[in-house]
Amino acid sequence: MAFPSAPFDDDDVLKNGLLAGERAGDNAPALSISEISALLKRTVEDRFGFVRVRGELSGVKRAASGHVYLSLKDENARLDGVMWRGNAGRLNFRVEDGIEVVATGKLTTYPGRSNYQIVIDRMEIAGEGALLALLEKTKARLEAEGLFAPARKRRLPFLPRVIGVITSPTGAVIRDILHRLSDRFPSHVVVWPVLVQGQGAAGQVAAALRGFSDLPSDGAVPRPDVVIVARGGGSIEDLWSFNEEEVVRAIAASTIPVISAVGHETDTTLADFAADLRAPTPTAAAELAVPVRAELAAQVHDLQARRGRAMARLMAQARERLDARAQRLPVPHALLNPQAQRLDDLSERLNRALVHRTELAAGLLARHGGALRPALLTQRLARERERLDAWRLRPEVLLQRIGHGRAQIEALDRLRRSLDPEAPLQRGYVLVTDGAGHVVKDRASAAEQPVLTLKFADGTLEVSTGEAPPSSASPARPRGRRAVDSQPKLL
Missing domain, CATH: 2.40.50.140 (Nucleic acid-binding proteins)
Structure with missing residues (x-):
């Protein structure tokens, strides 16, 4: 592409705005x-x-x-x-x-x-309306988490030994609580001083709740049985510390039952919803924490009197029932007279029975006594002696029985000697056995054994057949020929 060969003018370039530059009289330099x-x-x-x-x-x-x-x-x-x-x-x-x-x-x-x-x-x-809107929003969020659920509420102890109070130590609230407790039921009170409004109040209240929960049961500082979170009345800004999420969560996480007593009866904070019990005023919180001692004493006396009247009434009723049942019982001699009459009847029957039994025994003795005469006894003794003589054994009968037994024993002994396999050895015969001690009865069996044992009357002798028994390495030889050719040899 070719460019025109017209001369290049710096003023033309500046006028056309192609290059940045300063013109005469220009007082606006370029800034970074x-x-x-x-x-x-x-x-x-x-x-x-x-x-x-x-x-x-x-x-x-x-x-x-x-x-x-x-x-x-x-x-x-x-x-x-x-x-x-x-x-x-x-x-x-x-x-x-x-x-x-x-x-x-x-x-x-x-x-x-x-x-x-x-x-x-x-x-x-910005204004109370915005503050209330924030309050409702926070309440809805915490309620959705279940921090205000009625199922989480715990019952207060009937008579707490130690009461913890979280409030300002210089206000009228703590004096009202202590005065009310001393009137109703003097108790041990542990005060945890905190700020109740302004910067840092919410953190101190939450830390006090956690501190009471972390106290050991046997520590130097007694662990409260119930905790009162209290503050006097004021505007919504003054009570705002008890609407803080940190305080609400600390109340919900407390291991000790909590009474919320913030503001007057018409004041409501989120701490009231999370607490186990809401009191309209700090004084009312003290009344809810403990009963009236005088009323308890009167109630105990009333119960004692009721118990005495109940026991007296029970004794009277028992006495009336005993008298009524005693009237239904018969007279003692009326119960014993029939039994006494029966005893007399049985005594009379017993006497008659003894007399009758004695008479029967006398008759029986008379009948048997006649059979015991000496002549009858002598005659009976003679008959029994004759029977004994008839059963007595005679010597010739025993000798005959013994001889018959001896003959049978001798016959059995002769048969034993004739069947004894070693008896022929005395007459020159020989008993042939193999290596295992089995009797060899024929020639063919003897030819199969490498060694035979010959038993004589005065001892044994081992002989060899001449060859070792056939094995798998050498061919077998005819059995009959080996038996014929082999000769016994002495070992």
Whole structure:
């Protein structure tokens, strides 16, 4: 591509705006981005060094560093904001989306994103309506977690030995509670002094609740059986510490039953919903914690009197029942007369029976006594002697029986000697056995054994057949020929 060869004019280039340059009389030098950002920051901060803005919180985010980043908005505009960690830690409420607040601080710019923002030093809820809206929102969230459920409520001890009180040590509340307890039932009271309003009050109340719960049962400081969280009346701002989530969760987590006595009867805080029992006033909390000692003593005396009357009434009723039953019993001699008559009857029958029995025994003795005459006894003795002689054994019969037995024994002995396998050895015969001691009865069996044992009458002799028994390594030889060819040899 070819360019025209017209001459190049610097004025033409400047007029056409192709190159940046300074013209004669120009008093606006070019600024860098950092310079213009610094000028804007200084201008904004000088002009708006202290502002109070009202708006609704949006996009609330708490960084790990503790700084809070948020936006304030209304129906037409939006303003970014930041609250550094030190100021954020002094807030009396929990910042979250949807709360209408009044923020105090200064406007500044953030060059990194070319926007402006407010650095908040202090933040307050914008009016009682916004505060109530925050209260309802917090209540709904904690109620959804079950912190206000009736099932979590615990019964108070009937007669607590130690009562813990969390309140300001200099107010009229603690004096009213102590005075009421001394009138009703003097008890041991442990006071945990705290702030009841303002910065840090919620943290101190929550720490006191946790401290009472952590006390050991056998420690130097007695562990309370019931805890009273008390404060006098005031506006919703004064009572706001008892609407803080930290206090509500500490009450719900307490291992000791808690009575909430915050404000007057018409005042209601979230602590009242989380406590095991709500008292309309601190004085009423003392009345709910302990019974009236005089009433208990009167009740005990009344019970004792009732017990005495009941026992007397029972004794009278028992005596009446005993008398009624005693009247139904027969007269003693009326119970004994029939038995005495029966005894007389049995005694008479016994006498007659003894006489009759004696007569029968005498008759029986007379009958048997006649059979015991000496002549009859002598005759009976002679008959028995004859029977004994008939059964007596004679010597010739025994000798004959013994001889017959001896003949049988001798016959059996002869048969034993004839069947004895070693008897022929005395006549020159030989008993042939194999290596296992079995008797060899024929020649063929003897030819199969490598060694034979010959038993004589005066001892044994082992002989060899001449060859070893056949094995799997050498061919078998005919059995009959080996038996014929082999000759016994002495070992």
